[in-house]
Amino acid sequence: MTHSCSICSSQKLRYLFSKPSKDNTNYDIFQCKNCKIVQVVPLPSQEILDRYYSNEYFTSRTDRGYENYYSQDTRNEIFRVWNLNLNDLGVDFIDLNKLNPRSLDVGCAAGYFVDYMKSMGWRSMGIEIAPDPIKFAREKLHLDIVEGNFLEWDKSAEEKFNLITLWASIEHMREPIPVLKKMHSHLTDDGMLILSTCRWGLLSKFLKQKWRFLNVPEHLFYFGLKELIQIMEGLGYIYQSSITYGSGMTMKKNPSWGFLLFKKIFDWSVKLTNQGDMMAIRFKKGSFNH
Numbered sequence: 686m687t688h689s690c691s692i693c694s695s696q697k698l699r700y701l702f703s704k705p706s707k708d709n710t711n712y713d714i715f716q717c718k719n720c721k722i723v724q725v726v727p728l729p730s731q732e733i734l735d736r737y738y739s740n741e742y743f744t745s746r747t748d749r750g751y752e753n754y755y756s757q758d759t760r761n762e763i764f765r766v767w768n769l770n771l772n773d774l775g776v777d778f779i780d781l782n783k784l785n786p787r788s789l790d791v792g793c794a795a796g797y798f799v800d801y802m803k804s805m806g807w808r809s810m811g812i813e814i815a816p817d818p819i820k821f822a823r824e825k826l827h828l829d830i831v832e833g834n835f836l837e838w839d840k841s842a843e844e845k846f847n848l849i850t851l852w853a854s855i856e857h858m859r860e861p862i863p864v865l866k867k868m869h870s871h872l873t874d875d876g877m878l879i880l881s882t883c884r885w886g887l888l889s890k891f892l893k894q895k896w897r898f899l900n901v902p903e904h905l906f907y908f909g910l911k912e913l914i915q916i917m918e919g920l921g922y923i924y925q926s927s928i929t930y931g932s933g934m935t936m937k938k939n940p941s942w943g944f945l946l947f948k949k950i951f952d953w954s955v956k957l958t959n960q961g962d963m964m965a966i967r968f969k970k971g972s973f974n975h
């Protein structure tokens with residue numbers, strides 16, 4: 686059977702390597718020769734993916750720090766990182782706050798970014814599939830959360846937002862292009878989109894299946910910075926700014942001072958060379974018509 690790229694439909698795919706999942710199923714990683722996006726091929730079915738997104742995902746995963754997903758410490762740390770990232774991206778909330786603005790966080794999980802935007806004075810909303818984090822977001826944080834698949838929600842795009850965000854979610858989605866197109870239709874004319882994802886770059890090319898974000902089949906797509914900007918421009922977005930961060934070194938529990946020093950130097954060097962393996966990119970809505 687001939688497979689095609691899930692991003693650009695090209696059939697010119699190059700095999701890179703394979704990686705087993707936690708339950709020991711092997712997944713093949715290919716790179717599209719046309720758009721250069723690295724991806725799991727063939728794309729696993731939604732039924733298979735759903736098995737990996739049980740409640741356990743939000744309570745016992747360690748590689749994205751989900752073991753304390755619901756704790757106050759985690760919440761504070763996430764708020765701190767968003768402050769830094771948004772500041773580095775040049776987002777000016779004082780300027781944006783003038784018009785009683787609305788924000789939407791797609792794949793909002795337990796709603797921390799929705800909570801963050803609410804704390805900034807915005808009318809903030811989130812959309813999420815997994816019921817357990819939604820329960821938390823509604824009952825504990827009292828947030829406005831839609832339960833369901835973003836692609837199935839408000840199909841005529843009547844709801845408009847000044848800011849739409851997608852934090853570390855696009856790599857999980859089976860249909861990233863329809864999602865990004867739909868987001869464009871939900872933005873106000875001067876609206877902003879910010880997305881973050883793990884970054885295919887020097888670190889991942891060097892570490893391959895050992896790269897910390899190479900989790901299959903949870904992560905289906907691995908975008909390069911330049912390639913993702915090109916895709917977004919093709920969908921009518923105008924590039925504004927980007928940052929990369931993270932060195933590929935995951936923090937250990939009870940780290941030794943030697944580990945901390947090494948991590949600090951490594952983190953600092955990737956910041957200087959702009960080769961961090963996470964990236965956040967800011968776009969504004971262009972006038973492109975679909």
Ligand SMILES: [Zn+2]
Binds near residue numbers: 693721722
């Ligand atoms: Zn492609």
